[in-house]
Amino acid sequence: MGTTSTSNGANGEGFSRRNLIKRSAALGLIAVPTMGFLSACAASGSGDDQERQKGEVTKDNPFGVAEGGTLDVVIFKGGFGDQYAIEWEKLYKDKWGPEISHLGTQEITGKLQPRFNAGNPPDVVDNSGAQQIKLDVLHKNGQLADLTELLDAPAPDDPSKKVRDILVPGTAEKGFIGGKMHSLNYVYTVYGLWYSGKMFQDKGWEVPKTWDALLAVMQDAKKQGIGGLAHQGKHPYYINVMIMDLIAKTGGLDAMKAIDNLDPKAFAGSAAAKQSIEAVYEIVEKGLLLPGTNSLDHIESQTAWNEGKAVFIPSGSWLENEQLKQTPEDFDMRFLPMPVLPGSKLPFEAIRAGAGEPFIVPEKARNKAGGLEFLRMMCSREWSTTFAQQANSLTIVQDGVDKSVELRPGTTSAIEAVEACPVDQRFDYYYTNWYSEMDESIRTASAELMAKRIQPNEWLKRAQAAVDKAAEDPESKNNKRP
Structure with missing residues (x-):
């Protein structure tokens, strides 16, 4: 994937991704950060028969992540691929030092239903695609962590704000089931x-x-x-x-x-x-x-x-x-x-x-604290920009993309459509x-x-x-x- 391109539309004019990003700032969808990279391989946790990984809760560690240990990540490898998550995982490893298991797959139900049934689910799941595990079923079975504490946690780039304060208005509610948030729908x-x-x-x-x-x-x-x-x-x-x-x-x-x-x-x-x-x-x-x-x-x-x-x-x-x-x-x-x-x-x-691509933390995850912290770091400008670069899409993080990043023609036209639509006419x-x-x-x-x-x-x-x-x-x- 190149870093720049133009496209010729029906009017014959070139469209610059850079210009589009500038216009998108008006939507509250764009800003400035850094980036990173990684790979990982196998592992499995178990929620009931192994001790949960837990560290000390501090101002800078709101969920009590334990340094080292393991983190088990499963990503739906569909339209967005999974390279963005591989990039994220290196950033997470640099900060917390765990051994990271990464699985990119389209067989979410096939791969994960047995693990949920056995009580040893992953720590973070991008639960999407045609074989998505049904969120309402997981919720009824008590298998989804309540993400209210994520919304109330300090924002990664500005601890004076809460995570809920930096999300595009109305997008957090997409993950509500039974009146509480149980999934972070990350992609706008x-x-x-x-x-x-x-x-x-x-x-x-x-x-x-x-x-x-x-x-x-x-x-x-x-x-x-x-x-x-x-x-x-x-x-x-x-x-x-x-x-x-x-x-x-x-x-x-x-x-x-x-x-x-x-x-x-x-x-x-x-x-x-x-x-x-x-x-x-x-x-x-x-x-x-x-x-x-x-x-x-x-x-x-x-x-x-x-x-x-x-x-x-x-x-x-x-x-x-x-x-x-x-x-x-x-x-x-x-x-x-x-x-x-x-x-x-x-x-x-x-x-x-609106918000799509639901990320969840299983209630019985061995490293539940690490899963919550992973989602919190997803709400940083650095991780949001990484996603935009790798997946050609915007996230629900306000001011979440480096203004120097350039996007492709389809993404450009989608942002133009959002810009042309008043907020009260988006549904x-x-x-x-x-x-x-x-x-x-x-x-x-x-x-x-x-x-x-x-x-x-x-x-x-x-x-x-x-x-x-x-x-x-x-x-x-x-x-x-x-």
Whole structure:
């Protein structure tokens, strides 16, 4: 990965990552630090049959980390890779001196569920990806550490502040389950559609802001043998980005909150949900999908999109880093907020943006104090900048990136979209963390819809049934959005 680059958009002007970072300072997402590096290998801790690692609690050591010992780190090696964590681990080792075990994997559940069951989980886990261990299940089983003490700990760069004071407003709440924080969602992620600036320039298309304009581009593409929309069919999480964004923009923040708050009319009685799901299904009915996309996984569909076989694809802002090897140099990756339907309560500029990539500390971790300190150090400018350099994405740390760091075109356009969107028009769903079974049921219904095995009315019925079932859980009363 180079340190500088420019990209040519539809207007033919070059975009400098350095200029983007300067503009991003206005968002409270950027500032100045240092960096580091490391590798590690194997080990396992055990929570119950071995003594916990614990040192003396001091002003500079708020969790009582013991020097030396071990630290067991597991990272989801997906769109962001895991090199950033390897870099972090050297910085941690320099400070505390443990032997560090590092595992980068996409098989989070497969690798870790047996360890949680046996009571010897790792000390820090980036619990993400398609095989993420369900956070609500871990919480119900008492296997997640309460991270309130992390929020109340001194900020690593300014001990006069607490960690909670240096996070982008509203992002800590994404990790709340049952009224308390149990995961640190570290990456400031933007969700929506993505396209090639070069393709748009070559075809003479205008960037669509309305749903009708979006369909018009797709229909013109179809005439030229290009799919209008690719989606990651084997992982319907991605098409739900499109569906749920459209519902929130059509019905406004109240429509989004109704879903998170398990309203008995969240889907079945929602005009916004009905209008949105029918609009998405229109793409299917008109044959505007990339042929075969329903059977592709995320890398296969995204690579086909990079090859110019489709115009749009739904994803979060990890897409650029995940597709580095497959993206042509002149591709000019661009982010597009979800185009709006007639009568939409939120404007085109409104975007889903918020905290993602949940990091957890298991309650039975052998080095629980070390795990908490690892998360606290993640909130430093140094570690935040390391992440931006390695993963081409921003974090939830305010003033968290060195202003000299330059970002790639897709990240640049995502930041521009955030900058153009007023804070009160940014939205984010919580149900995916709060109610994993509900989330899975809606994903399954969406996969059936995109394959034309069910109609929009049936999708609404199944989605509402998933909401109603989640509402039967007594713990759901603790998860409410105002």
